[in-house]
Every structure is written in structure tokens, then in C-alpha cells.
Amino acid sequence: MSQQITIIGGGLAGSEAALQLAQRGYEVELWEMRPGVRTEAHQSDDFAELVCSNSLKSIRLDTGAGLLKAEMRILGSILLDIAEKCKVPAGHALAVDRELFAKAVTASLETHPNIRIIRKEACELPPGKVILATGPLTSDPMMRHLREILGEDQLFFFDAIAPIIDADSIDSEIVYAKARYDKGEADYLNCAFDRDQYYTFVDALMTAEKHEAREFENEFFRSDKFSFYENCMPIEELARRGRDTLRHGVMRPMGLELPSTGKKAFAVLQLRAENNDFSAYNLVGCQTMLRYPEQKRVFRLIPGLANASFLRFGSIHRNSYLNSPKVLNPDLSLKNRHDVWVAGQLSGVEGYAECIAHGMLIARIIAGEIESLPPETILGQIWRRLLTDPPKSTFSPVNANFGILPGLDENVRDKKLKREMLSKRALDKLLECHQDPLEQ
Numbered sequence: 001m002s003q004q005i006t007i008i009g010g011g012l013a014g015s016e017a018a019l020q021l022a023q024r025g026y027e028v029e030l031w032e033m034r035p036g037v038r039t040e041a042h043q044s045d046d047f048a049e050l051v052c053s054n055s056l057k058s059i060r061l062d063t064g065a066g067l068l069k070a071e072m073r074i075l076g077s078i079l080l081d082i083a084e085k086c087k088v089p090a091g092h093a094l095a096v097d098r099e100l101f102a103k104a105v106t107a108s109l110e111t112h113p114n115i116r117i118i119r120k121e122a123c124e125l126p127p128g129k130v131i132l133a134t135g136p137l138t139s140d141p142m143m144r145h146l147r148e149i150l151g152e153d154q155l156f157f158f159d160a161i162a163p164i165i166d167a168d169s170i171d172s173e174i175v176y177a178k179a180r181y182d183k184g185e186a187d188y189l190n191c192a193f194d195r196d197q198y199y200t201f202v203d204a205l206m207t208a209e210k211h212e213a214r215e216f217e218n219e220f221f222r223s224d225k226f227s228f229y230e231n232c233m234p235i236e237e238l239a240r241r242g243r244d245t246l247r248h249g250v251m252r253p254m255g256l257e258l259p260s261t262g263k264k265a266f267a268v269l270q271l272r273a274e275n276n277d278f279s280a281y282n283l284v285g286c287q288t289m290l291r292y293p294e295q296k297r298v299f300r301l302i303p304g305l306a307n308a309s310f311l312r313f314g315s316i317h318r319n320s321y322l323n324s325p326k327v328l329n330p331d332l333s334l335k336n337r338h339d340v341w342v343a344g345q346l347s348g349v350e351g352y353a354e355c356i357a358h359g360m361l362i363a364r365i366i367a368g369e370i371e372s373l374p375p376e377t378i379l380g381q382i383w384r385r386l387l388t389d390p391p392k393s394t395f396s397p398v399n400a401n402f403g404i405l406p407g408l409d410e411n412v413r414d415k416k417l418k419r420e421m422l423s424k425r426a427l428d429k430l431l432e433c434h435q436d437p438l439e440q
């Protein structure tokens with residue numbers, strides 16, 4: 001007898017998972033609440049709608065996004081295949097005609113004999129095997145239900161992300177490791193400012209161009225919900241409260257000196273390691289709504305970061321996601337419902353390609369085809385990240401970048417070469433262990 005599964009949410013992760021499992025003979029019931037109930041961002045009634053940019057980012061193997069797509073190709077992603085058929089010219093990026101893409105995915109789902117589509121909002125998890133793929137804009141009744149079964153503090157409602165930079169791009173002549181007050185272990189790297197450097201930085205922050213929030217985002221940022229979360233206040237908004245606010249707050253220089261004079265610094269911005277290999281660092285307190293080019297310009301004014309290479313830019317937007325390291329089993333099912341898997345952005349992966357890849361991974365875990373992935377792969381590390389409490393901070397969404405990969409055994413100075421070597425290592429490892437059962 002064929003196996004049955006309910007998939008809730010016909011976005012990127014849910015659509016990929018539905019097609020993967022249907023292709024393996026599962027009887028799939030796919031729930032999608034649109035058009036009856038809408039999200040703030042989706043415009044159409046189609047499945048797999050890209051809500052903002054039409055780009056699935058780079059395909060170059062010297063980028064994390066490019067490596068992820070190469071891994072997805074080996075693992076047999078169906079939506080990636082459709083995206084490639086709907087692509088539009090965009091240099092090294094895989095950009096698609098969004099309408100064509102969503103319509104092609106919708107047609108594949110609607111015509112598949114093993115998929116039954118139910119256009120209805122799911123307000124609770126049904127019994128039996130379920131993939132929950134309701135995304136960053138999961139509807140309120142489902143959020144309430146999740147809060148009941150997982151606990152209030154295991155759900156986040158928005159995402160305030162500080163930029164992450166490549167460790168190799170930090171100037172080690174200027175930046176140094178030391179704990180504030182010189183107490184405890186030197187876990188943080190310090191970027192020390194003198195008076196002029198600090199005010200130049202603060203003035204640049206206040207005058208830089210912001211990302212224009214869309215209407216629903218504006219509503220969100222004006223709401224009480226947002227103003228409660230002081231820790232997520234954009235750094236440029238804090239700077240606007242007064243030119244000295246930052247140096248009395250997140251940039252206080254207590255016990256930290258200027259390397260050039262040995263005297264107390266005027267302000268210090270700290271960098272926190274993103275992984276145990278110390279290959280990527282987070283700019284502490286720098287969650288921001290500045291436009292990406294402005295982030296590059298302004299954050300490169302920080303002493304020691306003049307050549308910073310950005311692995312992920314800062315952002316703030318409405319985003320529901322689970323505290324996955326606390327609530328997920330190693331196979332990405334829920335600890336208190338072993339027959340429910342959470343796929344896509346709701347689980348704390350971030351980005352179109354990442355959500356598709358995650359939907360594919362969950363489907364293949366459920367089908368019993370994948371138990372683990374090599375740690376050298378981007379997808380293997382995304383999986384690991386979802387299960388690992390980050391050192392000294394709360395869990396935040398993870399995307400494909402080289403900072404999450406373990407380093408190479410050898411020291412390679414040329415950055416492009418190093419990235420290509422990381423990609424080659426990942427793909428070799430994946431090919432070694434992977435066989436697509438559908439191709440045998």
C-alpha cells in the first residue's frame with residue numbers, strides 16, 4: 001500500500017517536497033491557503049511564488065549560493081530544474097521569469113496523479129505524517145497552534161540580522177581579540193575607534209540610504225509588536241537617538257584600548273565568531289535596514305574592516321521561524337511530534353534556493369534515502385546549523401555561505417581559489433556518497 005503524507009504550505013519548500021514524494025509513490029495531500037486566505041507578501045494564487053526578487057542568486061562555484069545549487073543538482077531538485085527552464089538573462093545569477101516559474105510548478109503539482117490539492121488554511125497539525133512548510137508568513141491560527149504545542153519562547157516572529165563577514169577580510173593588524181573588562185575568554189574580536197573615527201561612522205550611519213520598506217512592512221514596523229523588541233532596533237535608528245548612544249551601549253569601550261596608543265578606546269565594535277572554525281564573524285549589534293551597497297560603504301568605515309567581504313548582509317523583516325536547535329530531532333522532525341517535519345523558512349533556513357533545497361532534503365529523509373550529508377557540503381552544514389545552538393547568541397536563520405563550511409587543511413591565500421577548492425571538495429564528497437535512487 002502506498003504511503004500517505006500531508007504537506008501544509010505550497011511555497012518553495014512545500015512544492016519541492018510534494019513533487020519529490022509524489023514521484024516516489026507517496027499519496028500527497030497538499031494544503032495551500034491562498035486564494036481564500038492571503039499573506040502580506042504573495043500576489044498570486046500560484047504555488048512557489050517568489051515574493052520579492054526574481055533571482056535565486058549566483059551559480060558561480062566560488063559563491064556559497066552557487067555551490068548550494070550544484071549540490072541541489074546532484075541531489076535531484078525538481079524546482080531547480082524548472083527554474084533553469086524559466087531563466088532570464090542575469091549574468092552569473094539564476095534569475096527566472098517569476099510568473100512562468102510559478103505557473104510551471106503549479107502545473108506540475110496539479111497534473112501529478114499522486115497529488116491532491118486542498119485550497120484551505122490549515123489551523124492545526126493533522127494526525128499522520130506531515131510536512132509543515134508554511135514559511136515566514138505562516139498564518140496566525142497555525143502560529144497559535146505551534147505556540148501551544150512547542151511553547152511561547154520557541155517561536156520567533158521577526159528577524160533582525162547583523163551582517164556577517166569573511167574572517168579572511170579582517171585586518172588582523174588593527175583588530176584584536178580580548179574580552180570586555182579583560183574578564184573571561186577572549187571570544188570577541190575588537191574594532192577600536194578613536195573620537196574622529198567614531199563620529200565619522202555614526203554620521204555615515206545616520207545619513208545612509210535605507211531599504212524602502214514595503215507597505216506591509218511599514219505597518220509591521222509601526223506596530224506595538226515591533227517596538228517591544230529593543231534588541232532588534234536597527235543600529236542606524238539607535239544612532240539617531242544621539243551621537244553618543246552607541247558608545248554608551250553596544251559599542252561601549254570598557255576595558256578595551258586603541259592599539260595605536262594603548263589608551264582607552266573611544267568606542268569599540270565587537271565581532272563574534274559565527275562558527276567553530278572562526279571563518280566568519282558577525283558584527284555585533286549591527287542589525288540594519290540600510291541598503292546593501294550602503295552597508296558595504298558604512299561598515300567598511302569600522303577600523304580593521306576597510307576590506308570587509310560580506311557573506312550576508314544585515315536585514316530586519318517579519319519572519320516567523322522556530323528555535324530549531326531546541327525543537328527538532330536530528331532527522332528534522334519535531335521532538336514532540338516525530339511524524340511532523342518542518343521544511344523551508346519556518347525551520348530557520350533562509351533564501352529561495354535554501355528553502356527549495358530544504359524541501360528536497362526533508363522529502364528524501366522521509367523516503368529513507370538520506371540519513372546524513374557530508375560535513376563539507378553547504379546543505380550538510382545548513383542541516384547541522386538547524387540542530388546546533390549557536391555559541392553565545394540566540395538561533396538565527398542560516399543561508400548558504402562559505403563561512404559555514406569547515407576550513408581547508410592547507411592555507412590558501414587566494415580567496416577565489418580557496419572558494420573554488422571548498423566547492424570542489426564539497427561536490428567530490430557528495431558524489432562519493434550519493435546515488436539518486438530515481439536514476440538507477
Ligand SMILES: Cc1cc2nc3c(=O)[nH]c(=O)nc-3n(C[C@H](O)[C@H](O)[C@H](O)COP(=O)(O)OP(=O)(O)OC[C@H]3O[C@@H](n4cnc5c(N)ncnc54)[C@H](O)[C@@H]3O)c2cc1C
Nearest residue numbers: 009011012013033052053122134135139344345351352355
Ligand atoms: C517579504 C519577504 C521577501 C523575501 N525576499 C526574498 C528574496 O528576495 N530572496 C530570497 O532568496 N529570499 C527572500 N525571502 C526569504 C524566503 O526565501 C522566502 O520567503 C521563501 O519563499 C520561503 O519559502 P517557504 O517555502 O519556506 O515559504 P513560502 O514560499 O512563503 O510558502 C509558504 C506557503 O504556505 C502558505 N501558508 C501559510 N500558512 C498557511 C496555513 N496555515 N495553511 C495553508 N497554507 C499556508 C502560504 O500561502 C505560502 O504559499 C523573503 C521573505 C519575505 C518574508
